[in-house]
Amino acid sequence: MKGQKILCPSPVVQGLVILVFVLGFGLNTFAQGVTPPMNVDAKDTPNDAGKSITITWEKAVDGISVANRVRGYQILRRIETGEFEEVGPLLPPETTEYKDSTIEEGTPYAYIVRAVTEDGTTFDSGETDFVKGTGEWFHTKKIPLFLAMLLFSIAIVWNIYHAQSGKEIFVRRIPGLEAVDEAIGRATEMGRSILYVLGLGGVSDVATIASMTILGQVARRTADYETPLRVPCNDPVVLNVVREIVRSSYLNEGRPDAYNEENIFFLTESQFAYAAGVDGIMVREKPAAVFLQGTFYAESLILAETGNSIGAIQIAGTASEHQLPFFIAACDYTLIGEELYAASAYLSKEPMLLGSLRGQDWGKLFIFAAIVLGVILELLGVNWITTFLQRVS
């Protein structure tokens, strides 16, 4: 009976025992107070080459004491047959997302997120399912950009196609390009050379390609007038392409004998050494006309002011908007931005090229309409155009 009494204590004693357990467990929890990161999820990163997995989680809850506050998160991963290993640095405590870019494409990985407290104690989340990185065949966030490019290209191609019908296309007068003949004529009359500077752009730079197309047209005229055309180059590949362009232009004009390869030469790849070299040519040879067409940086004003000081007629053109004020201040004529790209069509007067300019204008009209509509809608408190454009960019 005594034994039975011991095995079955009174309700008061049972209550006390339960209270001790509850309080003991509660105090222990209160001392730690940290819950591990919750809802950990690992997904293949969308719109990438399959080289990353994105892990997201909900932040761990801090403990009360300073020692139990979360100092940061450590990501751990494993492959199907391996142990967990740390990935990347300890992340700041406010982080809830990490992109693991050190994975191998096609290999499945599982992750856990470890919360590390100030005293070094760790609290691991549950393990995620195995996920592998796969590359996508289309960047879905770029669909609007792709459609815009497609529409604009169709507009240009359509105008090029219709330009062949022979209908005259109006192109506004561009003084800088009208002056090309004047500059070449002046150099011819004075018996002095023409200096053509393509800037610092490489052969893959669109402004340099545009400059080359203008050079081709200039070379045709210099071939006719037998005016020396000097082209100092900054890029070795550009040098070779330019030689070919000028040679072909002379050949097309039936003057291969007037072409002098030595007039197209390499100076240096260094920016300011190139500026010094071109300045030296200007000061020594005093060309009657200077063309500054292409991509320019800080050397733009050094070149333009030296050209101005020798009294040469200067025609500049660049798409670098920061250099345009310098050219406008120091040169006689300046092709501003898009005029540089219109030069080839303007000078050759070919209908198909002129048609592309009209397509370009359609694009401008569309953008202008979108801006006006956006402003009106914003004033009316409707901001879906703004939101859409912000999301696309």
Add this chain to the structure above:
Amino acid sequence: MTRQVPLVLCFLFGIVMILTEFVPHSRSQGLYQGIVNWSLIISPFALVLAVATLIQTHWTRISRHTEHWQYSYVVFIGIIIMVLIGVPTFLNNVSFLSKIGLSFGPKSPIFEWLFNNVQVPMDATMFSLLAFFIASAAYRAFRARTFEATLLLITALIVMMGNVPIGDLIWNTVMAWTPWDDVTSTARQWILDNPNLSARRGIILGVSLGVISQSIRIILGIERSYLGGD
């Protein structure tokens, strides 16, 4: 045929490079990187030809005794010294040269000394000239002959006063009695953020459309001036 092959290649590579922008797959990115690497491989070959033209140009100047021909010797001396010190890294294995403190290659102390104490100061000198050229160009641009030039002059003065420390000093001491706080700085920021930024964005939009239009013309083979006319 000599004209058609480059045009076909240009079309194919142009289309492929556009598509790689929209296809993030590793095969697409590998193709893009491969094409970029090909273009990089071309550069050293072109550089050899470029250096040959540089030597040819200066040799001609010396042989013809054109104006300032003596400076062409400086080019040759510079090339020879930098090539002799920067290129033959195999000479680092010659114990005699190492003993007398000579080292070769692009990380050689002599090479670095020449770069830091000759080329860098000369570049800085050319860059410094910009200050004087800006002054002379500004003088011409800001002469108040027309309404537009006067507008430009006033705008430039406001922006300048808002940028330089003396502008703040004048406003916060001499003009401190006025009810407006730091008006030059505010006006400068307004000019840069509104009329200036609007004009720049207009130019950028035009340039971007021009680039696309030019690229389409080249890809479709309509623009052939870069091949030398026609």
